[in-house]
Amino acid sequence: MIQYAEAHGFEVRWNTRLVSFEQDVEKDIVISTLENTVTGETYKVKSRQLAGADGPESTVVRQANLPLVAGPGTGFVTTVWMEAELGHLVDHNRGLLNYLDRPDKPQPDFGVMGVSHFIKPWNDWDISLFPHPSYTELKATDEEIIARAKELVNEENVEYKIKDVSVWKFEEVHAKYFSEGNVHGVGSSVHRHPPFGGLGISTCLEDSFNLGWKMAAVLQGKADKSLLKTYNDERQPAGEYIVKRTNENGRLNFALFGMMGFMGELGVDTRAERRALLREDSEAGEAFRAQFRKAIKDLEDEHHGLGAMMNQWYQSSAVYADDETEPPNWPEDFHERSKNLYTSTYPGWRVPHAWLTPKQESLGPRLPKVSTRDVVGHGRFTILTGIGGKAIWTPAAEAVAKVIGFDIHVASIGFGQDYGDTEHRWHEVREVGEKGAVLVRPDRTVAWRAKSPVGDDEATTAKLQLVMNSILGLKKSLPVRA
Secondary structure (H helix, E strand, O other): OHHHHHHOOOOOOOOEEEEEEEEEOOOOEEEEEEEEOOOOOEEEEEEOOEEEOOOOOOHHHHHOOOOEEEOOOOOEEEEEEEEOOOHHHOOOOOOOEEEEOOOOOOOOOOOOEEEEEEEEOOOEEEEEEEOOOOOOOOOOOHHHHHHHHHHHHOOOOOOOEEEEEEEEEOOOEEEOOOEEOOEEEOHHHOEEOOOOOOOHHHHHHHHHHHHHHHHHHHHOOOOOHHHHHHHHHHHHHHHHHHHHHHHHHHHHHHHHHHHOOOOOOOOHHHHHHHHHHHHOOOHHHHHHHHHHHHHHHHOHHHHOOHHHHHOOOOOOOOOOOOOOOOOOOOOOOHHHHHHOOOOOOOOOOEOOOOEEEEOOOOOOOOOOOEEHHHHOOOOOEEEEEOOOOHHHHHHHHHHHHHHHOOOEEEEEEOOOOOEEOOOOHHHHHOOOOOOOEEEEOOOOEEEEEEOOOOOOHHHHHHHHHHHHHHHHOOOOOOOOOO
């Protein structure tokens, strides 16, 4: 990413800290004061926009006074980063995460249980120690922490090389607004949550993906500045949802381990009794097994949470839904949204994936398949259509693109088209007719769709111009025909 940025004219400044910034409303710019942390030199930078992807202690969010909402899920986790050859322990269970506990040992409050994941298989590891809920301040020494991590791994015949011991916050925080004027919070600066479900990096990147094309369009004069307001409209609900979802996953995990005796005041003997009860042929054993199975079932939202990652429905002026007669099949239930992936070409949804085969121009080896999501994007709008549709939508796309200065690519899918519908999936998910159109934004979000042609060439072009004007906040008109 750094190489790409520098190759395209973006300066990367190392050892640099944002000291402060101010918004000049009259000039419509942001003036930032930066400090070189090596030399101590300070200097000012003028910019039209400021995006603060500066993490949990965000200077940008704090100085922009973006209001933060904190839930009950606060605390901390201690992590030991170490090198140790542990491949033989995971030969038959090579999962990304391993939950570690020692029911046969007393458990220190600073690390009642652990979660390990590899950095590089299988000799570079993070061991995260989760404290008892009542333990609010870390008082253990590094030596005690390292000893506990080794105890949880329970392998004495390896050499441990400790690289770092660190503490990170276990938070339930989201911003009520992601933007203030020309200043925007991005990533964990505006949504902070635990890693249950693995939704952190993907959510942060989705923020950047959403804001990036809009900021580029505004700075290049291809869209009105009002387009930037839709960043908050679309990403704030998604960030808030992920914060609540991941913290609920955390509470479900703690409920399971609490049931097994790891989170209360129970000792080694009681934990052993709970484990024995799972195997016991009695009414009490049967009841406890049912309780245990329910706790595991409740964790399905975390284990199979593809919907939590991908079910974003953007509702803003950057999508055009005026032609829709019914709302999408969108689940209101919190848990249903997490577990099940919903695909649709309804405006505001991410374009569905389907495998396609590029058109074969000559005899020879079959060309490799591509996804619909590879066809769209690339800094442009894309119209996906079918047999007979390209002749209808291409002239309109070319005419409107000349007016707004934004490239609109047209790709047809079907037998003998630009792309073959390899597994006939696009036919199943497109939700428009052969000659209909699915207009996709640069961030691969459906912006608008026409289930069938809207009229003659003039009507088609006028409709597409109306839609693009609405999405980009423009008031541009097509040339008047003689």
